[in-house]
Amino acid sequence: MPDTDVPVSRERLLEMMTAFKSTYLLRAAIRLGVFDALAAGPADPDDVAAMLRADARGTRVLLRALAAAGLLKADGEQFTLPEGARELLVTSSPQYAGGVVDVASSDWEWDAMRDLAEVVRNGGTLLDANGESADFPYWADFATHLTFATRPGAAFVADTVLPWAKERESLDVLDVGCGHGLFGFALAEGDPRATVTCLDWPKVLDVARRHAERAGLGDRVRYLAGDAFEVEPDGTYDVVVLGNFLFQFSARRCVELVRRLAGRLKPGGRVVVVGFTTENGPPAADYHAHMLNLLMLAWTREGELHSTAMYRKILASAGLTDPSTAERPGLPLRIVLGHQA
Ligand SMILES: C[S@@+](CC[C@H](N)C(=O)[O-])C[C@H]1O[C@@H](n2cnc3c(N)ncnc32)[C@H](O)[C@@H]1O
CATH class of the missing domain: 3.40.50.150 (Vaccinia Virus protein VP39)
Structure with missing residues (x-):
């Protein structure tokens, strides 16, 4: 929940303007299986890329961004899981929470919200298939x-x-x-x-x-x-x-x-x-x-x-x-x- 007692600042605006990047970062890491790949122990980007069957450059950029966001720990080129990640983001954990990304950050929500200004002008949904459709x-x-x-x-x-x-x-x-x-x-x-x-x-x-x-x-x-x-x-x-x-x-x-x-x-x-x-x-x-x-x-x-x-x-x-x-x-x-x- 945001602290509404502090003045509006460039930092807060930037955080909101770029929030979608962290959403997609987390979503990509979950979908690729990054947290499962690191469950066995520290690995460098080339090892992780091999485990994910993904491109080495793509994996290096992703892992560094995850470390920047606090979802991984970086020690030089070695990446590990920080506290909480094994419990919440490794699929074999009984507390696994990563699946919620398909609800909380789903394409259906994104598509419905992407032109919110027009939705507001319209006073309701712009979609033919929407939350009220049978078997949406x-x-x-x-x-x-x-x-x-x-x-x-x-x-x-x-x-x-x-x-x-x-x-x-x-x-x-x-x-x-x-x-x-x-x-x-x-x-x-x-x-x-x-x-x-x-x-x-x-x-x-x-x-x-x-x-x-x-x-x-x-x-x-x-x-x-x-x-x-x-x-x-x-x-x-x-x-x-x-x-x-x-x-x-x-x-x-x-x-x-x-x-x-x-x-x-x-x-x-x-x-x-x-x-x-x-x-x-x-x-x-x-x-x-x-x-x-x-x-x-x-x-x-x-x-x-x-x-x-x-x-x-x-x-x-x-x-x-x-x-x-x-x-x-x-x-x-x-x-x-x-x-x-
Ligand atoms: C937000 S979910 C709630 C699910 C669950 N009750 C809960 O609180 O977590 C809304 C549910 O209502 C269902 N639904 C929406 N419109 C419906 C309708 N007209 N008739 C029957 N089910 C409907 C959806 O398929 C969905 O499963």
């Missing part, structure tokens, strides 16, 4: 690689819902716009009675199915393919989860959808809205949410990040009672809950 390919990447907020977000959902769910006779969950499915799966992992119905586009559900099988939840998960605004879920649910979903749409469409979904809740059931929100405090406090809001502008017609106050209003307008908000220190996601009477 970005969503399968998102479901595959997740974001840094996904697992902590799933734990937040589980910790919020499971104590309440203990008192209920069942825990049937509908996860709308499930993506990877991990929010619903966290509930199933925490409560052996739980079933999860995942609703998303067909190719995204293929990814969710793989996550469910890896988690050993295959027989407790069902899949509902199609447009959340059109598909009529069968059955009734204790919990409807809407994770990072509603900000793709206007408040009016959110009310329309939540009202329909609330009709599928069992008595006393809950709608759980979880995701990034932009609040009314200092914008820098919600820096990542505001950057995400630019993306919603660039690849939807009416999407816009809503505040928790707006979500409470949406839930109330959809007929749910006692809308409330939950936050977790250090996590950029917030939860808004509404109850079926």
Whole structure:
């Protein structure tokens, strides 16, 4: 998050003007396998080039730039991994985070944002294939690689819902716009009675199915393919989860959808809205949410990040009672809950 109390300076401007170069530097290093190549120990550019099957000059320039950016350590012509790189950037590590580059720095985001000024003039996306298109390919990447907020977000959902769910006779969950499915799966992992119905586009559900099988939840998960605004879920649910979903749409469409979904809740059931929100405090406090809001502008017609106050209003307008908000220190996601009477 930038420090907004310091004056605008040439240094800050230069950092923002050239930020794309560090994005592409990291992306190239991950895609080429530089960090894996250095996992066995120090190497010089010619050795690394041979391991990567890449050009020697290209590799030398890349390694030096990575060292300049602090992603490698250089000792003369020998390059090594600095602290944190083995854990986060070597593919065999259980904490490997490099795959997120295909989401956070994806070509789909770049293409949507490349003419942001024109997007602003237009007031919405310029793309024919965009975030609202059926099976927009970005969503399968998102479901595959997740974001840094996904697992902590799933734990937040589980910790919020499971104590309440203990008192209920069942825990049937509908996860709308499930993506990877991990929010619903966290509930199933925490409560052996739980079933999860995942609703998303067909190719995204293929990814969710793989996550469910890896988690050993295959027989407790069902899949509902199609447009959340059109598909009529069968059955009734204790919990409807809407994770990072509603900000793709206007408040009016959110009310329309939540009202329909609330009709599928069992008595006393809950709608759980979880995701990034932009609040009314200092914008820098919600820096990542505001950057995400630019993306919603660039690849939807009416999407816009809503505040928790707006979500409470949406839930109330959809007929749910006692809308409330939950936050977790250090996590950029917030939860808004509404109850079926
Ligand atoms: C930002 S992702 C959220 C994934 C997950 N719930 C999370 O919070 O990490 C949005 C998901 O909504 C899905 N989606 C977008 N529009 C949809 C629609 N009209 N019907 C069904 N799914 C949709 C996308 O395919 C994507 O998986």
